[in-house]
Structure formats: C-alpha cells, structure tokens
Amino acid sequence: MIPRLRPSLDWRELAAALRPPRRDHVERFEAAFAREMGQKHAIAFPYGRTGLMLAIEALGLRQREILCPAYTCVVVPHAIVFSGNRPVFVDCREGEFNMDLDRAEEKIGERTGAIIATSLFGHPVDLDRLDALLRRHPQVAVLQDCAHSFAAEWKGRPVQRAGIAAVFGLNVSKIITSVFGGAVTTDDEAFARKLRGLRRERLGPASWAKGFRRLLYLLAVYPGLWPPTFRAVALLERAGWLDRFVKYYDPGEIDMPPDYLQSMSAIEARVGLVQLAKRRSIVAARRRVAAFWRRRLADESGLVLPPDDEGATYSHFVCRVEDREAWVRRWQNEGIQLGTIIDYSIPHLAAYRDVAAGDFPVALLYSRSTINFPLSPEVLHRSRAGSTAEPSRAGDAGRRGTLGAADR
Numbered sequence: 001m002i003p004r005l006r007p008s009l010d011w012r013e014l015a016a017a018l019r020p021p022r023r024d025h026v027e028r029f030e031a032a033f034a035r036e037m038g039q040k041h042a043i044a045f046p047y048g049r050t051g052l053m054l055a056i057e058a059l060g061l062r063q064r065e066i067l068c069p070a071y072t073c074v075v076v077p078h079a080i081v082f083s084g085n086r087p088v089f090v091d092c093r094e095g096e097f098n099m100d101l102d103r104a105e106e107k108i109g110e111r112t113g114a115i116i117a118t119s120l121f122g123h124p125v126d127l128d129r130l131d132a133l134l135r136r137h138p139q140v141a142v143l144q145d146c147a148h149s150f151a152a153e154w155k156g157r158p159v160q161r162a163g164i165a166a167v168f169g170l171n172v173s174k175i176i177t178s179v180f181g182g183a184v185t186t187d188d189e190a191f192a193r194k195l196r197g198l199r200r201e202r203l204g205p206a207s208w209a210k211g212f213r214r215l216l217y218l219l220a221v222y223p224g225l226w227p228p229t230f231r232a233v234a235l236l237e238r239a240g241w242l243d244r245f246v247k248y249y250d251p252g253e254i255d256m257p258p259d260y261l262q263s264m265s266a267i268e269a270r271v272g273l274v275q276l277a278k279r280r281s282i283v284a285a286r287r288r289v290a291a292f293w294r295r296r297l298a299d300e301s302g303l304v305l306p307p308d309d310e311g312a313t314y315s316h317f318v319c320r321v322e323d324r325e326a327w328v329r330r331w332q333n334e335g336i337q338l339g340t341i342i343d344y345s346i347p348h349l350a351a352y353r354d355v356a357a358g359d360f361p362v363a364l365l366y367s368r369s370t371i372n373f374p375l376s377p378e379v380l381h382r383s384r385a386g387s388t389a390e391p392s393r394a395g396d397a398g399r400r401g402t403l404g405a406a407d408r
C-alpha cells in the first residue's frame with residue numbers, strides 16, 4: 001500500500017538526529033533556512049503556529065481583525081486568537097483553493113490589521129491581486145502562510161517574499177520537516193529584531209526531555225512508513241488507536257499544544273538541515289508525481305483536478321469528488337491510500353461558528369469533497385512496473401463496476 005503521506009526521510013536524517021547536540025544547531029538551521037528561501041532572516045520556532053502567533057504580536061497588533069482563509073489549517077485562527085486578535089474568515093475563490101482576495105477586500109475595515117495570505121497545498125497565492133489590494137489598503141500587513149508552499153512561485157515571484165514575513169510549518173506532513181518545528185522568514189531588520197526579542201521573552205529553552213521525545217517520535221515514523229509495517233499501522237489508524245498522534249485538532253476547542261512555548265530542539269534543527277539540503281529535489285519529485293496524476297486522472301469522470309499552476313510546489317495533490325468514501329475504497333483496492341487532508345471549513349467548526357460572520361459555501365463544499373493522492377516517488381515506480389497506477393482497463397472496469405454509480 002502506498003501511504004497518503006510519506007516524508008522523504010532516509011538514513012541521513014536518522015544519522016543527523018543521533019549526532020551529539022551542539023548549542024549552535026538551531027542558529028545553523030536558521031541561517032540555512034534563510035539562504036534557501038532567499039531571505040535575510042529566518043527565526044525558528046517549536047511549531048509554525050507559535051511563529052505565526054508571535055509574528056502577529058511583533059506587528060504590534062492587539063484586539064484587531066486578521067483576515068485568514070475559511071479553508072486552511074485550523075491552527076491558523078488558533079494562533080490569531082492566542083495573539084490577542086480576532087480571525088475574520090474569507091471563503092475560497094471558486095475553482096481554486098486559496099482565499100478569494102476580492103472577498104477579502106470586502107471584509108477590510110477600520111479594525112483590520114493584517115491578512116494571512118496562504119498558498120494552500122502549494123498553489124501560489126495570486127500576487128498580482130494581492131499587490132492591487134495592498135495599493136488600496138496600505139495599512140494592512142501581509143503575512144504569508146507558506147506551510148504548504150516552500151518557495152511556491154507566482155509568475156516567477158517566490159510567494160514568501162511578498163509580505164512583511166512568511167510562516168513555515170515543519171512537521172512530518174510538510175514538504176520538508178524538522179520532526180516538528182516552524183520558521184518565520186523576513187527581510188525586514190526591525191521586524192526580525194522585534195520577533196527575536198519576543199521569542200527570547202516568551203519561549204523557554206528546549207528541555208533534554210523534549211529532545212528525547214522528538215527523537216522517539218522520529219524513530220516511530222520510520223516503521224510507520226516502511227511498506228511491510230505500514231499495513232499494520234494503517235489498520236491501527238482505522239481502528240482509531242493512533243488518534244492521539246494523527247488527530248491534530250479538536251473541533252470544539254481553540255487550543256495550543258502543551259509545549260508550544262518551548263524552543264525548537266537541536267535534534268529538530270539537525271534533521272531540518274538535512275531536509276533543507278534536499279528541498280529542491282523533493283519539490284522536483286513532487287512536481288513529477290503531480291504531473292503523473294494529472295495525466296492519469298484526466299479521463300476520470302466525476303473528478304475535478306487541482307489548478308495547474310506552474311509555480312506550485314504540491315504539498316498535496318488535491319482533487320474534488322462527490323462520493324469521497326467510494327474513491328477512498330476504490331483506490332485502497334488498487335494499493336493506494338488517499339487522504340482527506342482538510343475535511344473541515346473552519347467557520348463551520350463548533351469553536352468558531354459563533355464568531356464567524358457570513359457564508360462560506362466554497363469552503364464547505366471543499367470540506368466535503370476534497371481527496372488527496374500520494375506524492376511520493378514510489379507512485380511512479382509502481383506505474384513503471386505496470387501495476388496499480390496504470391491498471392489494465394479490463395480489471396479496472398470490473399472493480400469500478402462494483403462501485404458503480406457511487407463513483408460518479
């Protein structure tokens with residue numbers, strides 16, 4: 001079975017994790033991260049959301065409104081709330097995953113302090129529209145949420161540089177990972193100084209125990225992603241035994257993980273350094289697999305392919321279908337696990353229902369209809385071997401027959 005998610009970890013990350021810690025590992029990770037993103041500063045955090053929260057604080061915003069997508073990772077509005085501000089949700093642009101910047105503009109008011117522009121699933125945010133919006137509302141600060149993008153480009157412009165700062169998430173589900181962890185990049189000296197100051201004030205040091213827990217977590221990821229053991233892991237997951245590890249939110253709570261104010265550990269920084277060196281090849285491989293899926297799925301009826309953006313980096317290859325369960329079952333039979341990466345619309349979650357004003361029909365539709373196909377290179381190997389990904393039409397039709405209309 002090809003898992004819906006497979007970080008590209010090999011012996012190099014393992015070796016790096018097991019090396020003796022040195023105090024400057026986090027600084028070295030930051031320097032490499034800034035270089036790789038083409039920015040002056042990178043500041044490391046235990047989670048992307050911690051970085052986002054303190055970035056908002058570094059802008060001096062309090063009790064203000066912050067625009068963010070209705071369809072994004074739920075930790076984003078959590079970070080806004082924890083920064084002492086209020087999220088204002090914006091629906092997606094129809095046919096795209098990113099927020100509709102025209103609708104965003106309609107929601108800009110006196111109290112608007114910032115907009116969180118997100119390149120969801122690695123599809124670059126439309127920087128032409130964003131520039132136009134900012135010309136009309138220069139008082140609104142832009143934070144780029146690059147947790148899914150890692151240098152996605154809009155017409156050749158890297159999205160992370162189009163704002164005061166950019167936030168990256170680095171957990172194992174992201175394009176590159178430092179086990180957990182996050183980073184904020186910026187070219188603005190004053191902002192970098194402010195953010196580093198806040199980090200010094202608010203974050204405690206990474207304890208020895210945290211480093212050890214991160215190492216154990218990393219060690220647990222390897223067998224979980226190794227084909228012979230993965231089947232067992234998938235079974236445990238289906239039985240709900242792994243919820244503690246794979247469920248990252250509670251629909252009724254606005255909360256943060258217990259260690260969200262404990263600095264990134266040196267072991268995470270070392271793993272992150274190895275991953276950074278592989279970033280270009282990882283993204284190139286994901287683009288190849290995405291192109292493969294685009295061809296492979298082109299003739300499927302009842303399936304909407306993701307936008308074909310040239311500068312997309314594909315954290316996920318997300319399609320839309322009507323009967324999600326049927327698709328998951330059908331591809332499971334083919335040995336391919338599909339995911340439902342964001343299966344909620346934030347304003348419809350219990351935690352936000354009462355504060356969210358307006359309708360969010362596109363986000364709601366996506367929350368019910370998105371599925372994502374695996375992007376690890378083994379998809380291509382499998383297809384070259386002539387099995388799963390290019391199934392014989394006859395066999396495929398037979399199987400499809402059993403699902404019948406549900407597939408449409």
Ligand SMILES: *Cc1c(COP(=O)(O)O)cnc(C)c1O
Pocket residue numbers: 047048049050072073075076118145147148168169170171181182
């Ligand atoms: C993962 C993610 C983040 C940051 O997540 P952390 O778990 O806090 O590192 C931010 N935005 C989006 C869209 C994400 O997917």
